[in-house]
Amino acid sequence: MIDRTIITPVILSGGSGTRLWPMSRAEQPKQFLPLTATASMFALTLARIADPTRFSDPIIVAGARHQALIEAQLDGRDATLILEPSARNTAPAIALAAIACEGLMLVMPSDHVIDDVPAFHAAIEAAMPLVASGWLVTFGIEPTGPETGYGYIEAGDALITGVHRVARFVEKPPLAEAQAMLARGGHFWNGGIFLFRGDAYLTALGEHAPAMLESANAAMNMATREGRVVLPDAAAFAASPSDSIDYAVMERAERVAVVPVSMGWSDIGSWDALYELGEKDEQANVIGGDVVAVESAGNLIRSDGLRISVSGVSDLIIIASGNDIMIVPRTQSQAVKALMSKRAS
Amino acid sequence: MIDRTIITPVILSGGSGTRLWPMSRAEQPKQFLPLTATASMFALTLARIADPTRFSDPIIVAGARHQALIEAQLDGRDATLILEPSARNTAPAIALAAIACEGLMLVMPSDHVIDDVPAFHAAIEAAMPLVASGWLVTFGIEPTGPETGYGYIEAGDALITGVHRVARFVEKPPLAEAQAMLARGGHFWNGGIFLFRGDAYLTALGEHAPAMLESANAAMNMATREGRVVLPDAAAFAASPSDSIDYAVMERAERVAVVPVSMGWSDIGSWDALYELGEKDEQANVIGGDVVAVESAGNLIRSDGLRISVSGVSDLIIIASGNDIMIVPRTQSQAVKALMSKRAS
Numbered sequence: 001m002i003d004r005t006i007i008t009p010v011i012l013s014g015g016s017g018t019r020l021w022p023m024s025r026a027e028q029p030k031q032f033l034p035l036t037a038t039a040s041m042f043a044l045t046l047a048r049i050a051d052p053t054r055f056s057d058p059i060i061v062a063g064a065r066h067q068a069l070i071e072a073q074l075d076g077r078d079a080t081l082i083l084e085p086s087a088r089n090t091a092p093a094i095a096l097a098a099i100a101c102e103g104l105m106l107v108m109p110s111d112h113v114i115d116d117v118p119a120f121h122a123a124i125e126a127a128m129p130l131v132a133s134g135w136l137v138t139f140g141i142e143p144t145g146p147e148t149g150y151g152y153i154e155a156g157d158a159l160i161t162g163v164h165r166v167a168r169f170v171e172k173p174p175l176a177e178a179q180a181m182l183a184r185g186g187h188f189w190n191g192g193i194f195l196f197r198g199d200a201y202l203t204a205l206g207e208h209a210p211a212m213l214e215s216a217n218a219a220m221n222m223a224t225r226e227g228r229v230v231l232p233d234a235a236a237f238a239a240s241p242s243d244s245i246d247y248a249v250m251e252r253a254e255r256v257a258v259v260p261v262s263m264g265w266s267d268i269g270s271w272d273a274l275y276e277l278g279e280k281d282e283q284a285n286v287i288g289g290d291v292v293a294v295e296s297a298g299n300l301i302r303s304d305g306l307r308i309s310v311s312g313v314s315d316l317i318i319i320a321s322g323n324d325i326m327i328v329p330r331t332q333s334q335a336v337k338a339l340m341s342k343r344a345s
Numbered sequence: 346m347i348d349r350t351i352i353t354p355v356i357l358s359g360g361s362g363t364r365l366w367p368m369s370r371a372e373q374p375k376q377f378l379p380l381t382a383t384a385s386m387f388a389l390t391l392a393r394i395a396d397p398t399r400f401s402d403p404i405i406v407a408g409a410r411h412q413a414l415i416e417a418q419l420d421g422r423d424a425t426l427i428l429e430p431s432a433r434n435t436a437p438a439i440a441l442a443a444i445a446c447e448g449l450m451l452v453m454p455s456d457h458v459i460d461d462v463p464a465f466h467a468a469i470e471a472a473m474p475l476v477a478s479g480w481l482v483t484f485g486i487e488p489t490g491p492e493t494g495y496g497y498i499e500a501g502d503a504l505i506t507g508v509h510r511v512a513r514f515v516e517k518p519p520l521a522e523a524q525a526m527l528a529r530g531g532h533f534w535n536g537g538i539f540l541f542r543g544d545a546y547l548t549a550l551g552e553h554a555p556a557m558l559e560s561a562n563a564a565m566n567m568a569t570r571e572g573r574v575v576l577p578d579a580a581a582f583a584a585s586p587s588d589s590i591d592y593a594v595m596e597r598a599e600r601v602a603v604v605p606v607s608m609g610w611s612d613i614g615s616w617d618a619l620y621e622l623g624e625k626d627e628q629a630n631v632i633g634g635d636v637v638a639v640e641s642a643g644n645l646i647r648s649d650g651l652r653i654s655v656s657g658v659s660d661l662i663i664i665a666s667g668n669d670i671m672i673v674p675r676t677q678s679q680a681v682k683a684l685m686s687k688r689a690s
Contacts, residue, residue, distance in 0.1 A: 022654075292687050294680065303670075306651070309367075309688060310672040311680035316658070318672065325648075325670050327655040327663065335639065335656035342637050343654060 006056050006104070007124070007195070009049040010097040013042065013062035013070065013110040014087060019270050019333070021340040022324035023304060031111035032069050035274060042073050042110045048117050049106065054124075059101055060110075061093045067229070078228065085219075085234035088212075090192075091248035092240045095205055095216035096232055098198035104131060105201065107194040107245075113277065115264025123261040126162035127195050135159075135255045136204060137195040138166070140188025142262035146178035149269060151190040151246065153258050154181075166256045169246060188260050190246065191267070201249065208252040215240030271317045271333040275300040289320070300330065351401050351449070352469070352540070354394040355442040358387065358407035358415065358455040359432060364615050364678070366685040367669035368649060376456035377414050380619060387418050387455045393462050394451065399469075404446055405455075406438045412574070423573065430564075430579035433557075435537075436593035437585045440550055440561035441577055443543035449476060450546065452539040452590075458622065460609025468606040471507035472540050480600045481549060482508070482540040485533025487607035491523035494614060496535040496591065498603050499526075511601045514591060533605050535591065536612070546594065553597040560585030616662045616678040620645040634665070645675065 017030030024030035031042040039047070049055040057078040062070055064083040071081075082096050094107055106124065114120050120139075127137040140153045149172060156167035169190065173181065181187035206213045215236055222233035241248075250256055266273055278286030278300065285293055289303030294311040301308055303320040310318065315330045324343070328335045362375030369375035376387040384392070394400040402423040407415055409428040416426075427441050439452055451469065459465050465484075472482040485498045494517060501512035514535065518526065526532035551558045560581055567578035586593075595601055611618055623631030623645065630638055634648030639656040646653055648665040655663065660675045669688070673680045 292684060294683060294687070306668050306670055307688065308670045308672075309684040311684055312674050312677045313661070313672055316672075318670075320670055323651050325651055325653045325663075325665055327653075327658055327661075327672070329657050332657045338639060339637060339654040339656055342639070343652065 005054070007049075007054060007106045008056045008097075008101045008103060008198075009058040010094065010101070010105050010107045011042075011045055011058050011060045011110045012090060012093055012107065013060055013066060014084065014090075014093060015109070015111055017111060018340055019336055020268070020274070021336050022319060022326050022343075023302070023321040025321075027065060028069065029066075029111070030268060031109075032066070032073060035268060036113050036277060040073060041113060041268065042070070043075070044113070045108060045110050046074070046077060048108075048114060048120065054121075055106075059097045061097055062110075063087070064231075080228050080230060082230045082232065085232055085237050088237065088240045088242040090245045091205065091209060091243045092212050092216055092237070094194075094201065094245055095212060096220060096230075096237075098201045098205075099216060099220045100230060101198050103198065105194075105196060105198050107196075109192050109267070111268060112191065112193075113264070113266045113268060116262070119261055119263040123162070123259045123263070124195060126160075127257070127259050129160055130163055130257050131195050131197060134197060134200045135257045136200060136250060136253055137163070137257045137259060138250060139191055139193040139195075140258040140260045141191045141265045142260060143182055143187065143189050146175060146182050147189065148172060148175050148178050150267075152178070152181055152187045153190050155186050155188065155258050155260060159257055163257050163259050166250075166258050169251045188258060189265075191265055192246075194245065194250075204249050204253040209241065209243065209248040212240050212243070212248060271300055271319065271328075271336065272331060275317070275330060298330065350399070352394075352399060352451045353401045353442075353446045353448060353543075354403040355439065355446070355450050355452045356387075356390055356403050356405045356455045357435060357438055357452065358405055358411060359429065359435070359438060360454070360456055362456060363685055364681055365613070365619070366681050366688075367664060367671050368647070368666040370666075372410065373414065374411075374456070375613060376454075377411070377418060380613060381458050381622060385418060386458060386613065387415070388420070389458070390453060390455050391419070391422060393453075393459060393465065399466075400451075404442045406442055407455075408432070409576075425573050425575060427575045427577065430577055430582050433582065433585045433587040435590045436550065436554060436588045437557050437561055437582070439539075439546065439590055440557060441565060441575075441582075443546045443550075444561060444565045445575060446543050448543065450539075450541060450543050452541075454537050454612070456613060457536065457538075458609070458611045458613055461607070464606055464608040468507070468604045468608070469540060471505075472602070472604045474505055475508055475602050476540050476542060479542060479545040480504075480602045481545060481595060481598055482602045482604060483511070483595060484536055484538040484540075485603040485605045486536045486610045487605060488527055488532065488534050491520060491527050492534065493517060493520050493523050495612075497523070497526055497532045498535050500531050500533065500603050500605060504602055508602050508604050511595075511603050514596045533603060534610075536610055537591075539590065539595075549594050549598040554586065554588065554593040557585050557588070557593060616645055616664065616673075616681065617676060620662070620675060643675065 017024035020030045059080045152170035154167040155164035218236035219232035283297040292309045298315040301318045306320040362369035365375045404425045497515035499512040500509035563581035564577035569576045628642040637654045643660040646663045651665040
């Protein structure tokens with residue numbers, strides 16, 4: 001008998017977090033860094049699913065290069081670790097986990113912040129009846145501004161209390177469209193968090209992306225296992241098309257629902273986002289590490305070791321990590337990617 | 346017989362260069378760093394007095410902690426090295442050198458830039474007749490702007506071609522006074538470079554600051570010598586009053602002359618000065634070391650090891666040295682001292 005009340009958390013740790021360079025790097029992406037608190041976002045993600053009456057040990061889907069980091073940050077907690085032999089985006093990654101588990105799956109990125117965990121848990125509870133009957137549920141974040149960096153979900157009719165049929169998915173919109181959606185209401189950010197039965201997901205994947213399902217099944221059939229570490233077959237997984245769960249499944253499946261939720265969510269998608277979340281001093285600086293700031297205001301200044309001393313500077317992002325120092329104006333943190341690629345080339 | 350045509354260069358290396366922190370530090374002050382060229386300012390100072398038909402081996406007066414640095418940068422050149430047991434400003438330091446040498450002395454700081462060395466040499470030649478007859482000669486730098494950070498010298502009547510009696514010394518002036526002096530003409534920056542007979546200096550010191558002369562004589566009488574290194578007696582030298590050659594001697598003595606000279610002089614007194622001297626790229630940045638600058642203009646960016654990456658920033662001074670990063674706006678480089686003292690406390 002499959003337990004219909006216990007949820008298997010599936011934590012996706014595939015991102016490389018290039019927008020938070022130089023602290024976030026391919027070998028140590030942002031989810032493993034204590035950027036928002038004294039614990040890393042990965043550790044905070046684990047802490048959200050600690051209640052054993054609701055959650056089983058998690059399945060973590062990650063790149064092989066991060067195995068040691070993950071095992072260190074699991075801090076003794078039991079988990080299944082599925083190491084992706086190659087990056088094929090979220091739909092195939094979630095398929096590997098769905099094949100490895102039975103029952104309910106809560107799929108979460110490892111690099112998001114959720115300040116109001118009770119609100120998150122309440123949203124999960126609201127979705128449980130529909131999930132049990134095979135619906136694919138996504139969580140729609142109440143927007144706090146006309147962000148153009150997220151996809152949106154328009155909620156349709158209510159199915160049960162707090163859960164709506166998805167009317168449509170909206171690609172990352174231009175600003176005017178984002179403002180219009182905000183004004184109309186009923187539109188939510190797509191936060192990339194999902195709840196469904198594993199078999200329901202695999203069935204939908206087989207309908208809408210059968211080559212992906214076939215590759216995932218082959219990769220898991222030929223997987224090698226070392227304790228709780230699962231190594232899917234590299235050649236079989238490499239044959240999979242690469243796509244997100246949104247494009248491959250959620251936007252195509254029939255029974256897709258959204259739970260609107262306001263829970264202090266952020267994907268920490270930029271240094272600007274980290275500034276907005278951070279605790280401000282009297283001059284509206286957000287400071288972390290060995291920093292002296294004199295007559296300086298509105299800066300985000302962080303160091304993981306080097307000593308930073310500034311005077312008379314305003315509204316800058318100043319990040320020191322390892323041997324790298326990066327400086328860009330606030331609100332221009334999209335420039336980080338270009339700087340990083342210049343450094344990598 | 347004392348040779349009246351050979352000049353002993355006396356290089357003062359006592360400054361700590363705090364205004365160029367974090368590159369300049371007490372243990373390695375700015376004169377030993379290659380800030381303006383591939384050679385250090387100390388090495389460039391030596392290069393200016395290389396002609397053996399005019400200059401003898403130099404006497405270097407320095408702090409004991411810098412002995413190894415100096416010996417390395419002498420690069421095999423013979424020199425007498427007088428190690429000050431304590432810092433007593435320039436008048437006593439020059440007295441130690443005057444006691445150690447006979448004949449003509451050219452006193453120079455070790456941390457100045459002189460672009461037009463032939464002009465400097467011509468100014469020295471112009472002063473030689475007066476120096477031979479016992480005058481104390483200072484070099485007056487043709488001002489290029491109403492600087493408030495330098496003392497000024499007003500030239501009086503011409504004594505011989507190119508050499509004037511000093512009418513008066515002017516303390517670092519307020520801006521309006523500096524502007525007025527520039528408008529009137531006949532006023533020069535006091536560059537801290539002097540030419541005189543050692544005995545003439547000691548005689549004037551005995552008249553105007555006898556306690557200093559007494560301490561210097563005692564310190565040298567009891568000095569220990571190791572090869573060409575002279576260690577004045579610490580207790581005797583510590584008893585000396587502390588004062589500059591300007592206050593103790595030049596402003597009080599009778600026969601004091603100035604040679605006006607325009608020779609591309611700078612005391613590199615700030616990061617701003619280094620920006621002004623530096624070679625600009627197409628965006629008017631002055632860059633040294635491992636720096637990537639994108640869409641950034643008018644910055645001074647230097648690193649002696651760390652990697653600096655900036656985008657979209659303007660008119661900043663960004664200095665990385667050792668484990669320190671310092672950032673201040675250009676034209677505010679006077680803030681450096683306060684930052685350094687916060688770091689030291």
